Structures are given as structure tokens and as C-alpha cells.
Amino acid sequence: MSASRPYILVLYYSRSGATRTLAEQMVAGIETVAGIDARLRTVPPVSSTCEAVDPDIPAEGAVYATLDDLRHCAGLALGSPTRFGNMAAPLKYYLDSTSELWINGALIDKPATAFTSTGSLHGGQEATLLTMLVPLLHQGMVYAGVPYSESGLMETTSGGTPYGTSHVAGAASDRSVDDTERTLAHAQGKRVARLAMALLTMREDK
Template structure:
């Protein structure tokens, strides 16, 4: 990863690996665009009884996100499994810690998108995506979904939605991403990268 290139932060929580798989496809879409890179980060689980103490670096997968990862990002892709039609608690816990970024306006005018995975076809994908959209709007970010020019949106028999890509993982969370879900996640990442570059260039040229 080059320190000289702007990056899109792909920030996610994944319990069984489905949301992680989506995150990796979005990251591949971002990396397909010249002049920008993807930074994959995750968040730690939260304890039901007290503050959990986890190692600073997970045993495997993406490292835990810091506020600086978000502060210095030129764009953001936010991913979570559904929890009763809402984002998962560990991701919300991290988002709730970003007040200092809100106070400084660090994320204003930066593009963002969201993605999710559910165990069933009508498991709350769209409301989960909207639950992630709300704090992004409060931060002044510019939200970008998936346009219907992506024809996989009309072909998909699993995940989709114009609010952001989704995946149906199955009741055992063992269903892999299908072709349409992979296509949509890649396209969503590529679109976010293009928008990020355009807005980043506009910021640099502003007087």
C-alpha cells in the first residue's frame, strides 16, 4: 500500500465471514481504479457484561480500525451483518466513538456507501443499510448506492438493493457469494473509488 495514494476505508464487522467476503470484493473494486487504494479494517466484538479487552491486532484478518483510519480516509465503505434489521452492535459501538470527527467536520463531503449480509432473503437488508446511512449523513458524508445501470440488480436471486450490495448467507451462514453478489460488490467498490477520486481532486483544486 502506497502512503502517497488516497484510500477508501472498507470498515466492517463480520461474525461468520460473509460480510468479510463482501468487504474483500468491494476492496477489489476500489483497487481496480488507478490512483486510489483500499484499506480493510474491522472492529472488535463487544461484551454483553463488561468492556472486553482484545489484543490490539486480531489473530487473523484485517486489523482493528482506529479513528485516524477514518479521519484520513478519502472515502468510506461500511459493512455489517443484519441484527434485527439494524447494524451489529460492534460496528455501532465504533461509530458511536466518532464524536470528535463529527465536531471537527473531518468527514464532510467525503463519499460513503454501505453493504450487508443476512441469513434469509427478507432478513432486513435494506433497513440495515439505512441504519448505517444515518450516521454517515450526520457526519456530512455523500452517500452512493448501487445504480440500476448495474444490470445484476435486476438479475439477482440473492442479494442486491440500490441502497448497497447485500448477500444472503443462509441459515447456517455457509452460502458463498453468488455471481451477481460478487459483481455488484465489485461494481459498488469501483463506483465509490471513482467518486472518491473526483471529490478528492475537487477538494485539492478548491481555492
């Protein structure tokens, strides 16, 4: 990834690995689009014990996101497991720290999309995606879901919505991301990258 090339920030929180898998498929889709890169980042857990401090670099997986990762992105793919029909607290905590970007309009007109994983088929996946887009709209971002030109939306028997890719992990989080869910996440990543490139071109032509 070149420091001078535009990138899509793929920002996620994952406990059991399913949301991370979807994030990696988003990255794969983004990387099929010429001229733009993917930057994979996560957020640290939120502890109920004030003294608990995680290391600055996690032991495995993506590194933690900074505000600059979000500030300088050309687009955003946001992923979280469901928590009672909403995003997980660690991701919300990160977004709550972005007032500086909102005040300066840093994210206005950049494309954004979201993805999620739930424990059950009706565990709040669509509600989670809809609530995740709210702070993105406040930032002035342009939301992009998954269009029905993606045949997987009609074929899936588990996750997959027009609001964003979803996955049903099962009550024990033991159900792997299936091929349809992977395909939808890949297509979603590709779409947000293509939109980002189109919007960048429009801004350059002004």
C-alpha cells in the same frame, strides 16, 4: 499502499465470513481505480462481560480500525451483518466513538457506501443499509448506492439492492456469496473510489 496516496476505508464487522467476503470484493473494485488505494479494517466484538478483553491485533483477518483510519480516508465503505434491521453492535460502537470527527467536520463531502449480509431474503437487508447511512449523513458524507446500470440488480435472486450490495447467507450461514453478489460489491467499491477521486480533484481545483 503508499502513505501519501488517498485511500478508501473498507470497514466491516463479520461473524461468519460473508460480510468479510463482500468487503474483500469492495477492496478489489477500489483497486481497479488508478491513484487510490483500499484500506481494509474491522472492529472487535462487543462483550457482555466487562472483564473480557480482546487482543489489540486479531488472530486473523483485517486489523482493527482506529479513528485516524476514518479521519484520513478519502471515502468509506461500511459493512455489517443485519441485527434486527440494523447494523451489528460492534460497528455501531465504533461509530458512536466518532463524535470528535463530527465536531471537526473531518468527513464532510467524502463519499460513503454500505453493504450487508442477512440470514434470510427478507431478514432486514434493506432496513440495515438504510439505518447504516444515517450516521454517515450526520457526518456530512455523500452517500453512493448501487445504480441500476449494474445489471445484477435486476438479475439477482438473493442479495443486491440499490442502497448497497447485500448477501443472503441462510439460516445456518452456509450459503456462499454468489457471483452476482461479488460483481455488485466489486462495482460498488469501484464506484466509491471513482467518486472519491472526482471529489478530491474538485477540492484541489478550488
